[in-house]
Amino acid sequence: MASLFNRSGSYYAQFDDADRTPKRRRLSLRTRDKRLARQLLHRADEAYRLGTFDPWVSSLDDLEPERPAAPLSVSEAVADYLGDRADALRPTTIIDRESVLRRFTEAVGGAVPVARLKADDLKPFCLAPEIAEGTRRKRVAYVRIWLKWCKAQGHVTDNVGALLRTPRKVDPTRSVHRKAVRLVELNAICQEAERAGHTWKAQMYRFTFYSGLRVSEVARLDWRDVDLDARTITISEQKNRRTTILPISQKAAGVLAEIAEEADRGHVFVSPLQRKPERNVRAFCASANKDFTAFRDLAGIDRPVSYHGLRHGFASHLADNGASAWVVQAACRHSSIAVSQVYVSLASKTLSNELDSAFG
Template sequence: MKISEAMADYFHYITAVDQKSMKTVESYKNECAHYLKALNEQGIEDMEAITYQAIQQFIDASAKTLSDNSLNHRITCLRLFHEYASTMLNCSNPAVYLKSKRHGQHLPNYLNKEDVTLLLTRQNESERELLDVTILELIYGCGLRVSECCDLKINQVNLEQALLRCRGKRDKERYVPMNENEIQLIKEYYGSVRRKWDSHRSMYLLINSRGNQISRQYIFTMLKKRCASLGLDERISPHSLRHSFASHLLDGGADLRVVQELLGHSDIATTQIYTHIQDERLKQAYRQFHPRNKK
């Protein structure tokens, strides 16, 4: 059986039977496309010709350009595909011994409050600047994932009640409060820039000058350039703003369960990583200021 045929069958299954979300299916398709290309470059086109060595060669090459988390996601996608092909299509499973890369738990990057203020301060009065600051204010002020920000629709924003209705992973819905800064920015953006750019009557809140939905790539690129121009760490990502949202709430005394709900985490253990940030800051303050720790 051709690999491309097996993949097409797999994609149909996870879409129609498993009813995976559109984002999950697209993510799996993207990973499998890289895999198929690499196998074809090795001269492999049939399922039975795939060996563990061929898969490992692809994984080793991927490890040179991907983070540990992205690499593990790719490995998971390959394992799931081969498990399906083995169970449903009677193919051999050369990925049965494929293991995820082990790595330690990394503390999230975050910004201090002064850096956040600098990042969210408008540098000029241009239309693009208003859009960019609105995007960043929503991500930091509401703790949104970048995909949630891109997918935010007009009917999910209730300015009167100061609430966002957000759809997160696995289409899980949550409500997030908005602060006055966000409300005023959205009103200004919606009444001026968006009204001017909305040539397609888009359902999305955040659109570009062509009237199209803002992309993830736009936000990543914009933030990198903005950090460079302001002298901030260029490794700061949209997710760093989400991490900062959580860290600053905990710093202010917010309950961990409340932060979990605002972030849309299913498991409290995912949220607990932010308590480690606080622990590290306490240790650093102790080492720096406690008289018995000074040499």
């Protein structure tokens, strides 16, 4: 039986079947009128139960040949795309793409028919010279993916996004070098945090640098996940959604041992003012990033390093001290050895420069 699904004011017909792949299929009803949506849903559901319509194969247009399809607007096409991909992508990915495509809609005009878009209409938003190079690459990629979906749905005949010239990629070693927090910078930032009376934040920064955890993993870390005797922690919600037992460095364990003297249950990193045991991980991460940036500025560090730069610093520190790409990959849990190789290559370049400097 089909059900009605609403996303951002647009209605969809939702079909569920555990024996099909994917198990759930959503088709846009192309209306924001609930009454009309229910009528269209009833027609689709009846055809589905009679076996004359398969939502996994056909589109709703096949049920309504007599109704001329109105030109789909950019805002409608974006809403349809996000609704269709909601179950196939991670929530954070959907949020990221929704943010970019919402700005894109505002830039080109939400009422503009998507079929009338040209490459020149995309360039002011995707290739704006005042935005960062990484942001340009992201905008190009997301708009291309959206238009590719539009073409597959029959909303456009050509993916004009393919005509956009992707900005030149930054050398990953240079990018990592800019992002990685150095040990001397870590100490300066922690000193500012301690001077402001936020010792627990300084401990959190040091632990992140010496463990290489992501900020979301630090936010979720509970004392039940810590084994100081074995010097391991259990990460249950990684980026790849798997659980792993991770060995930590002696210095990272030392930070935890210092904290454990005063607390041995609940979340590991807790503000003295926190009263509720529950934690909003997203809000905690946002606050951690904001505070880190503030202490960075107070420390007089002019490089735009962020909290995530502590993880880059961990990997760079490993490579600088002779760790292989395989060790860096295992310690950081990178999905690809190529990512870990970037840090090793950076360490090799640093060594090469030092040799050139020494021998003239």
